[in-house]
Amino acid sequence: MAASSARARAAVSSSGPSFSTVTAPMPGGSGAAGLGAPPGCAVHDARGALCLPGLVNSHNHSPLMAVRGMVEDRGFAPAYIPGVPQGHWLSEEETLALARLGVMEMLCAGATTIVDYYRCPGALAQAAEEFGLRAMVGGRVMDMDSAALAEGRFVEDRRLGEATLGAALETVARWDGRGRISAILAPHAPDSCSRRIFAEMRDLAAATGRQIHTHLSQSPMEVAQLRAREGMTPTEFLDDLGLLGPGLIAAHCIFMSGSDIARFGRSGAVVAHAPIGNASFGAAAPVKALQEAGAAVTLCTDTKSADMFEAMRMALAAARSGQGCPSAARPALRGRARRARRRRSGGAGWQGGAGGRLLRHGPWGSPLFWLAP
Numbered sequence: 001m002a003a004s005s006a007r008a009r010a011a012v013s014s015s016g017p018s019f020s021t022v023t024a025p026m027p028g029g030s031g032a033a034g035l036g037a038p039p040g041c042a043v044h045d046a047r048g049a050l051c052l053p054g055l056v057n058s059h060n061h062s063p064l065m066a067v068r069g070m071v072e073d074r075g076f077a078p079a080y081i082p083g084v085p086q087g088h089w090l091s092e093e094e095t096l097a098l099a100r101l102g103v104m105e106m107l108c109a110g111a112t113t114i115v116d117y118y119r120c121p122g123a124l125a126q127a128a129e130e131f132g133l134r135a136m137v138g139g140r141v142m143d144m145d146s147a148a149l150a151e152g153r154f155v156e157d158r159r160l161g162e163a164t165l166g167a168a169l170e171t172v173a174r175w176d177g178r179g180r181i182s183a184i185l186a187p188h189a190p191d192s193c194s195r196r197i198f199a200e201m202r203d204l205a206a207a208t209g210r211q212i213h214t215h216l217s218q219s220p221m222e223v224a225q226l227r228a229r230e231g232m233t234p235t236e237f238l239d240d241l242g243l244l245g246p247g248l249i250a251a252h253c254i255f256m257s258g259s260d261i262a263r264f265g266r267s268g269a270v271v272a273h274a275p276i277g278n279a280s281f282g283a284a285a286p287v288k289a290l291q292e293a294g295a296a297v298t299l300c301t302d303t304k305s306a307d308m309f310e311a312m313r314m315a316l317a318a319a320r321s322g323q324g325c326p327s328a329a330r331p332a333l334r335g336r337a338r339r340a341r342r343r344r345s346g347g348a349g350w351q352g353g354a355g356g357r358l359l360r361h362g363p364w365g366s367p368l369f370w371l372a373p
């Protein structure tokens with residue numbers, strides 16, 4: 001909705017549960033009274049501005065602002081790249097400073113609802129709370145040694161698993177349901193987590209009703225490691241554990257076989273589609289096929305950028321060049337399949353109605369008053 005009237009104004013209350021905007025001509029005057037706004041609201045001149053719904057950025061690690069400008073063209077996630085700053089080098093205080101920067105960037109780029117998980121999850125939750133975002137926050141749980149991982153080696157470290165799991169559980173206890181913060185369970189990836197720790201996360205999810213958020217089929221190395229360790233693909237591994245389902249959000253989903261796509265889609269699991277990061281792999285996730293198979297698709301920037309519009313453009317370009325436009329999949333999903341998918345995802349949205357599916361209208365996050373440059 002564009003604030004096209006020369007007399008348009010917006011009333012914004014920073015104390016409410018979200019930004020509330022009123023964009024209308026004001027026959028009764030130019031102040032808050034003219035808008036019929038509650039007392040205490042600030043009135044901003046919205047001429048030349050755009051009023052749009054808050055965007056949902058479904059997968060991020062805000063402290064990875066530390067590697068901004070170092071990894072975008074390396075073709076791999078920072079945790080697997082030697083010689084760049086690693087999360088375990090950061091103190092809690094440094095993590096908080098970087099999380100504030102990452103959260104502020106996402107908010108400035110139009111996201112009012114985010115998923116954020118990394119080490120020191122309390123710092124992530126604090127940053128989101130300070131900036132007023134609705135955030136699903138998790139502690140990154142993993143039990144493969146971080147330094148070895150950056151060198152492409154997989155060395156199980158049970159103490160690391162216990163420490164990261166402890167931090168994750170502390171976040172659930174301290175932050176879940178506090179204001180706009182909710183807690184998720186976030187095992188890092190099938191290659192950086194053992195079967196044992198994934199099973200623990202599955203049991204916790206079943207006991208607490210928490211979502212599981214992880215990376216999946218992000219690299220050929222992950223696929224090869226799961227083949228060697230488990231004798232199956234990463235998707236088969238999650239299915240074997242009983243984790244595939246609407247309560248799973250999996251980022252990337254690039255290197256999937258045809259049967260992986262069918263298996264994932266059939267379960268009603270959710271993809272966090274990261275087209276900008278995927279492009280650095282020289283790859284595009286098969287989102288059209290996943291969507292046709294029944295998966296829900298959400299969009300994210302994965303801290304490579306915070307620009308959801310750039311992500312939308314990249315998603316369209318990648319899909320059209322490799323697989324055809326994802327929206328073309330919609331007419332193919334008729335009748336029972338479409339209704340079943342809606343039922344699984346709880347209506348038009350995901351995460352309890354936060355919304356934000358790729359190329360789809362639904363109940364979005366909070367409205368955002370966004371000043372055009």
Ligand SMILES: [Zn+2]
Nearest residue numbers: 059215251302
């Ligand atoms: Zn990620």
